[in-house]
Amino acid sequence: MSEHHETPHPHDWCSCDGDGRVDRPAPEVPGLSRRHLLTGGLLGAIGWLASGRTLGQASFQIEPEHDHVLVNIFLRGGADGLNMVTPYGEDEYYRARPTLGMPAPTSREVSAEERLIRLDDRFGLHPAMGSLMPLYEDGSLALVHAVGSNDDSRSHFQAMEVMERGAQEVEDSAHDGWLARHLTTTPGREHPLRAIAFGNILPQSLAGATQGLAIRSLLDLAAPGDEAYFAQLEAMYGVGEEPLQRAGHEMLRVLKTLRGFNPDSVAPMRGADYPRNEFGQTLRQVAFLIRQGVGLEVACLDLGGWDTHVAQGRHQGGFAQRSRALADGLAAFVRDLGPDMRRVTVLVQSEFGRRMQENSGRGTDHGRGGVMFALGAAVAGGRVAANWPGLSAGALEGPGDLRVTTDYRSILRDVLAGPLANPRAAEVFPGAPTDTLGVIRA
């Protein structure tokens, strides 16, 4: 296994401990160092040059019955839905956000890059997310608003935990992850790489899954030792039908596919240009894995830096930077996958939204209702889906937060039941409401 330079991974989504701290800049991709390019990378590069085609095109199709992939992106820190998908028609919004209010799409006072992009008569998209507009316009992207759980603790940890457990509130009995329950209720799809989480540890959404590997990058998906060692592993696991033998054999087959992989040597397709940050590079790797047809069904990624208590900024600054990273990453991902996108659904969620009223640090505090994105062929997109409660004083919740009017679980359940073909999706979310916003096509 290649040895990564060990940078302790800061929890870059949480910038508060009651007080605020300014967001840190987006981290660079670990491992894209000269050392890697000199050791593993060059070999990989020569390899694919000689074969006459890029690894990005190598595709070992195994055509499993269920080849749909869910890419679950968690925005850690409580992403401010109100400045991402902004209700520009509501006066209360502008009264509450004198410095943070995003100029309406029709505003003449500012340039195009400072004002919202019109989505419909009510909502506008943050200008830094312009690269999502083609996806919105072709109907593959739905923006869900005023969505969340029942947890009103406004605590990062607790709210995240509730969402990853697929629970309504913290007292719910199930403590395993919702994705774990999905995997458990759909036995018979045994692939060693059925679920992958990019990060240091398996997220709680996969807790209790017996299929799920946590890797920091695809460089971790390598056998230990050298080529001779690999050959001996293959020899030992080559024969036999028992579960562990099959798993070993399958894993080696996949590892062989990925051997020589280097983030730089995988050319994204169709000119897709991933942002040069960790999130973009991770998405590039997810796209690569999806194309390899290795039985991947669930990929989990995090994007942090959303806890914008201070100096959130409008069209510039930390929040805009994050939003741009998310949008550009997703746009590149869709472009890269091309027709393969028909078997992918991307879900973006966050543990809560943020307070409507801006605070004295020109930031926002923890709120309630937030946004979710659903992206893919199975999505009935091209709209902002919400039971919009409005922002009048009576409509707000608690200390002045956007009310939650849609239970996030109904969206997740629809993804499991529909594109992921789980007949027991309702069991994964006991008690979740049956009515939905119709975000996922039936």
Next chain:
Amino acid sequence: MRITRRQAIGALGGTALLTGAGCGRLTEFLPRAAAVHATPMPQDPAPALLNRFAFGPTAREILDVREKGVMEWLEAQMAAPQNDPPTVMFKLRRLDIFNLAPFELADLPARVLTGGRPLVVEQLNTAAIIRAVESPWQLRERMVDFWTNHFSIYGQKMRTFIRVPLYERDVIRPNVFGNFLDLLTAVAKSAAMLVYLDNNVSRRVQPNENFARELLELHTLGVDGGFTQQDVMEVARCFTGWTEETQRFRGQGRFRFVPAIHDRGAKTVLGHRIPAGGGIEDGLRVLEILAQHPNTARNLARKFATAFGGADDPVFVEKLAQTFTECGGDTRAMLRRLVKDGYWMDGPRVLKRPFDLLASAIRALDGQTDGQVNNRRGVQDYLVRMGQGVYEWPRPDGYPWAAEKWARSVLPRWHFAHALAHNEIPGTPIDLDRLGEADGTHSDRILERLFHVSADDPALSSVRQAIRQADRPDQFALALSSPAFQWR
């Protein structure tokens, strides 16, 4: 007064610990005895016995079993003294979980914001790993593993982990070889289990069924144990009032029965009538009924059979269930039956779950361990990547046994084996030269050390072939990675 530090320190035999602490460092400088070689012998029960009833053979313990004989070894193991031996105690002495009271543990770093593991959970794993690898009382550690899986607790739920050290020390360990009803009662009265399964908030006006359900479905009768939803509700009523003391000056953290919130009405559980007016006796009666129920015997027999016998062959399970019933659920009797029966000698194989693999690999290489995490490279880091940290399974049903459920651990296993054999796990030193002095350096000796059969055994042919040309550390690494080593 809440559970005091003094009482918590008692975990490791306080006095011995305090006096030992001063000259403790001495043992770190004493040279280790030379490694021992155990030549494989035909029809030798020792390796299989140690694979099933211990955490894998070591050469020394193979010789011990051969000398004593199987049944005497078993009896000696079941007569283990309560405390760990000094060498193990020495390693555990600095852990907070043995030095702080539960509510002091609550102040330790939780590290939960990074989605990381609480320090308490980490230390519970450190202790478990050290004991499994180094304790001479192997059967006891196996039984702790068995019972903590049967009465599984997820440490990360609502900070339940602060109660787990005392749960393991006072509830599980003293009862590992004892009577099932005693163990069941101790578990039902443990703050750890009551809090984990929400019984501490169960009261007459609003009973909570979580504990009652798991008591019936997991701890005793089993999923098809013949109980109804009505039974669950009635059992929940019986256990209202079983809770944890929360008042600081009244023994915070201990079991407390609160009559005021107990449902004193009449109840019917599994056809048994429990008259009105009862207090704590209601719950105790339920435990009695459950412990004596034939489906409980069958459920436990099946678990014993799977863990130790390798299969849940119905005939075998029925015999074990009979033993359970006849001897009143005595674990010693079950173990004697299991060992005597000999099923483990030539029955189906059992998959080594990651914890088994970890312990057996280090033991096979005559290694020692600090059980710690270490910047993603410590032995505990590998255990976590393979997916079996203790008290980290998020459901009350415990880690699964079936081989298919562990397929995802295959790549982390290979990484562990490679790192271990190359002496690249800080805190778990491996000295292959020392082994070479005892065994010789031919690759066949490696197979003998790890598998305790002759190297030309057909079952080892692919491993034998694979390691022939490799250099020495890789030979060990490949052998530990082989399919054959993943079974016990």
